[in-house]
Amino acid sequence: MLRFAVLAVAVLATGSASAETLTIGINATLSGAGAVFGEGMALAATNFADEVNAKGGLKIGGKSYTIELKKYDDRYRAQDAVTAMERLILEDKVKYVVGPMGSASTLATQARTNGDQILTLTMAFTPKALSPQLPFSFRPAITTAEFTGPQLAWLGKTLALKRVRALAPNDETGQSVAASQKEAYAAIGVNLEVDFFERERVDFIPILTRALAQTDALEIGGNSPTTAGLLVKQARELGYKGPIFVTGGDVTAELVKVAGKQAAEGVYVHLPIDISKPETAGYIKAFEAKFKQPANGHNLFIYSGLQMLTAAMQKAGTVDDTAKVAKELQGLANFPTVLGTAGWTGDKRYGIDHQIDVPFYVGQIKDGVVAKVATCSVTACN
Amino acid sequence: MSMETILAQTVVNGLMVGMIYMLMAIGFTMVFGIMRIVNFAHGEFYMVGAFMFAIFYGSYEVPFALSLLLAIVTTALVGLVMERLVFSRFRGNELNGMIASVGVALIMQNAALLIWGPSPRSVPAVVSGVISFGGIVFPWSRVVVIIGALIAVGLLYVLIAHTQLGRAMRAVAQDAEIALAQGIRVEVIFPLAFVLGVALAALAGALMAPVLSVSPFVGLAPTLKAFVIVVIGGLGSVPGAVAGGLLIGLIESFAGTFMSAALAEILQFIVVIAVVLLRPQGLLGRKEREA
Secondary structure (H helix, E strand, O other): OHHHHHHHHHHHHHHHHHEEEEEEEEEEOOOOOOHHHHHHHHHHHHHHHHHHHHOOOEEEOOEEEEEEEEEEEOOOOHHHHHHHHHHHHHHOOOOEEEOOOOHHHHHHHHHHHHHOOOEEEOOOOOHHHOOOOOOOEEEOOOOHHHHHHHHHHHHHHHOOOOEEEEEEEOOHHHHHHHHHHHHHHHHOOOEEEEEEEOOOOOOOHHHHHHHHOOOOEEEOOOOOHHHHHHHHHHHHHOOOOOOEEEOOOOOHHHHHHHHOHHHHOOOEEEEOOOOOOHHHHHHHHHHHHHHOOOOOHHHHHHHHHHHHHHHHHHHHOOOOOHHHHHHHHHOOOOEEEOOEEEEEEOHHHHOOOOEEEOOEEEEEEEOOEEEEEEEEOOOOEO | OOHHHHHHHHHHHHHHHHHHHHHHHHHHHHHHHHHOOOOOOHHHHHHHHHHHHHHHHHHOOOOHHHHHHHHHHHHHHHHHHHHHHOHHHHOOOHHHHHHHHHHHHHHHHHHHHHHHOOOOEOOOOOOOOEEEEOOEEEEHHHHHHHHHHHHHHHHHHHHHHHOHHHHHHHHHHHOHHHHHHOOOOHHHHHHHHHHHHHHHHHHHHHHHOOOOOEOOOOOHHHHHHHHHHHHHHOOOOHHHHHHHHHHHHHHHHHHHHHOOHHHHHHHHHHHHHHHHHHOOOOOOOOOOOOO
16 A cells, blocks of 8 residues: 555656646737738647647657647737737747747847747748748748749749739738749749738729739739738729739638639639648648638648647757757658648758748639649749 | 720729718717717727628628618617717717727727637628729629618708707707707717717628628728818818718829829828818818807
């Protein structure tokens, strides 16, 4: 009996000594026009944490870690992202952050996070989000810089285009997306004219009246899902029947919801995920059953990023030494994620391999759902 | 598309959007004219009206006209509660009333966020397709909005100009104390005017819900537009709100089409500053009498 009691105490003591908490911060847009993306990121982290915790935690260096999340809303504003990051670092003492989401938010916080060796999984599309001077910034999302060139080359070859008009929000995200789009369109011999507007705008009829009179196609990549949906809806309301491209983040589900099936028919979209892959389909099915809402691209990218990040922690055998974790993370190759096999690329473009390397696709909306029409890598679409 | 067609389309676009601005501004200016409150929560009643319509028409598939009526009635009830709880205490106190209205706006916006979530909600189109005359396109969805707005403004005109209630409201707007001395029940007129203003915002929200999308944040832009319009038209002036609404709609349409969206915003505020400097009472407003 005494021996059993001593054993029980020993087990409890061991258990309590190894039961640790790994706090991961979330710094994303959880309200306003970009909330759909931010909610996707936050729910991916919640889902990941739930799954890990349900299995008894994350085993790292002989300890078992329960994941706890600290979530803050940057409202798509750089100053709010800075406040959120300060709270995460100073109050919550996090060393790992999911986000920031927007380019402006990332640029405003990256000096602080890298200076303090805080490892971030940013979703910012700006090329300035990654560089050799930012060794703790990783991007688990395919951005316009990666997919625009191959995708537009394919579209330009498939449809005869001479001039294209783009509408983009007048902020850091919109400007950087438009710059890479201009470059990519120029590379296929197409002149791209861009009209910028305030991000809060909801009535685009005046801008579209002019833009649609002078174009072969409309480009609306880089807009929030709601805005993209409104643009499609209002362009069709003006009787526009030409091609529409969304060479930007995955906005399809919300675009169809806002624009309606009829208006969205035929729209070409960037498709970051292939739902015919069993691992992707399985994740989406389980996620949607649990959260009763669609899993967008941001959701799957963050989930994959967390899969890779926690694997790197396990390989490094520590959660405290983020430099060691970053080194292991960068070294991951052919790693199985919910998006398929992933690794890191980007040395040629950014000077550092911190850009996720997974296949992506060109899709076309047909009867409210996206059909894959081409499979792409960073070099070409077929 | 020829330049003539673009010009005509721009006028049509401006008038279409101006109608909605007009509807918003009339409610905003009525509340100011009668209660002396600059109601920055006005756009939140637009948002509630839009959500109510989305629920009745989109979720429960209630017929369009009935959904419109239900959205207006339920939002008006919310407005009545707000008037009784908050706004009635700030009548005539312009500064404190304005600050309280900002608080109400934030409360309503965040309450909507908690209840309905941040995701935009799409409302099925009431009608689809376009009609075109000589290359000028009229989307049916916006024609419905124009018809709805015109009917509402017509009914409001009849109410204000030709009914006893309307005369009482005008009397209270001119001088509440004299109106009281004349036997007008100002305690009834105040909440009625507020609810009427809320109902107009709810109607605008419900009409625009199928055209745009619905989210807790849709009220901010209409509030700012309504404020700009009533400053141009004259605070408290219903004809000023009509003229200002159409003017801003046209400015926005022309500047947005022939310049850039950013310049369109700048131009609106240049007009506001010019009006405030040259005619502080607004285009159709009356000068405040010296004490």
